[in-house]
Amino acid sequence: MEGDRSFQRIQQVEDENRALRNRVAELTDFIENAAIPLHWVNAEGIIIWANQGEFDALGYTPQEYIGASIRDFHADTKTIEDILARLTNNETLYNYPATLRCKDGTIKHVLISSNVLIKEGKFIHTRCFTKDVTEIIQQEKKRNDLLSLLERSEERLRLAINATKLGIWDWRFDEEYIHLSEEARKILEIKEECFQIEDILERCCPQDIKHIGQLTQQCYKNARGHSFEFTGSIRNVEGNQFKCIKLQVAIYLNEDNIPDRAVGTILDITDAKAEEKKGAELAAIVRTSYDAIVSKSLDGEVMTWNAAAERMFGYSAAEMIGHSILKIIPQDRTDEENYILSRLRKGETVEHFETKRRMSNGNLLDVSLTISPIKNNRGEIIGISKIIRDITDKKQEERRKNDFISMVSHELKTPLTSILLYAQVLNKKSVKNQHIVAPEMVKKIEIQAKKMITMIGDFLSLTRLEEGKIHLRFDTFQLFTLINEIVEDAALLNVSRRIKVVGDNPVKIYADRDKIGQVLTNLVSNALKYSPAGGEVTIGCERKNGKLKIFVSDQGIGISKAEQRNLFQRFYRANDEACNNISGFGIGLFLVSEILQHHGSDIHVESEKGRGSLFFFFIDEFRRMSFLPE
């Protein structure tokens, strides 16, 4: 019995041992083959054991892994040193983030939980659990990337919306307030992010409110879809001005198909509306203008052609746009375009340029052109605009006036001839009969008659110039003989001022003697007119650069720079109190300039206020070797 009991006891112990071995084997199997990577590291950081899970996770064989330093497998040195230091310090780590280097070179993100087995105060080994979180980290990173992408895209959208000055609003019908974006607040002049609809309604036009109501109703009924556009106006906060606004409205319906939210945009279109209005006004002006208004490219291609241009030239816009402007320019005037273009390039505008243009029926039309450049926003000339006025009536009026002046001047000449001749006969007779006063008085009659003759001569020259009928009769003559004749006549008219002739060498010129005489007479009589009593006028000539410089100077009141520019224009008279009592029609210097231009010369002036004036022009000296007859 005793033996049975002992046998039973042995049997029991053996069973218990077997069970224990089984348990150890199961536990060993459980640890060796657990899905969680596990390893032990000794006090020096050398891996002394690792389970299959650890080998599988990192891809190393037990031979490569066991016995190596744990430091070699960590991607971040600082992290492993910190982990080892903490463990040596007997700390317990939970989910300490680290990065491990796999055999294939990839990096695994892991969370390490670990503590140390210490026996009798001695560091035996660590108990280290490694949780692979690479996928979680990667997903998180992906999510963060997506988030930042979204943020950037939102930022871009916001910038785009800001750039368009587009305001955004959102109204949930169950809430009392409407939410507004910053720009929307700016447009509506509302400080708060939310506002009650009533705040804004009182600043709207009643018709607009009614209209919006109707549009919204239609949305409810789904007759017009769930969105609409609306343009209306709203008063500013002060109530003294209207703003034009454009609304885009989208209505959202709930599950029961009842509208519960409206979202949309708001845009201030006041400036655009004003521009539109201005553009429409300008277009109306161009459309209804009595003058032809056309624009063309620098190549002369017509770009716009208004109704007046159609009437004036007989070509429709369709017949002209895209075609050359040369269609309406007479062949002998095509050079004008180059002249105009060169002036525009210099930044000048061409005003009241009188010329002729051809109509579709071939007839010529008298026109006045005002031309200005069309510039782009960089200031480059990209085209030309022309305002063309039909001046047929004006030209006819001018011709009638010129005919009248011509006729009157001719008619005046005959009685003047009589007066002049009588005065000359009387003078001769009274000198012969030794009268004391008569000769002097008769001479004065003669002088005044001659003055009138000069004026009539000027008028006739003017009308001839305007009609383009001036004809020069060129001849060779002694300049100083002409100068002396003029000085003699002028001296008779002006005893209080001295005339000095400079240079008396025989100089011959080839020109129209009468016309050059008219030039010099006008210059000398002006010099005398604007000189103080006792003043001196100088006339003469000098050789300069192979040409003759003929000049007339005075010590008179002088001419300002501004006036010098207008001096040679027709009917221009100096605007100066000092000249108020000086008679004249303002045609003398115009004639001087025109006559000289017909001689291929130009009149020049140098003058200073209060210091006198110098008028001069250049003309070719006649030389014997010239082919021209002497």
Next chain:
Amino acid sequence: MDGKKIFICDDDAGIIDVLKLILESTDAEIIAESRSARAFERLIKEKPDVLIVDLWMPEVSGEQLIHKVRSHVELQETYIICISASYEGEKIATDAGADVFLAKPFDMNAILSLV
């Protein structure tokens, strides 16, 4: 100038008067006619040495009169002075056959030297 005959034809009495006054000093015989329509007939009769004629006249113009004078056998030698207020007159006058053209207004000495 003695014994010479000067014929003046101008529709303007003022010009005739003053020309007469000036030319009297030359001791020439002065004949004047203010109606150009009558002038040619008188010219044939008088056969003057000098004809002073205005270009623009009613009835018969100076141009027509000069033409007639120049085409008449007995008036070939007549020296024709044409006077006019018009610039264009010179070409018309010389084309018609005038010897010289004098633009109005002219000096006393100018007409005297021509005559």
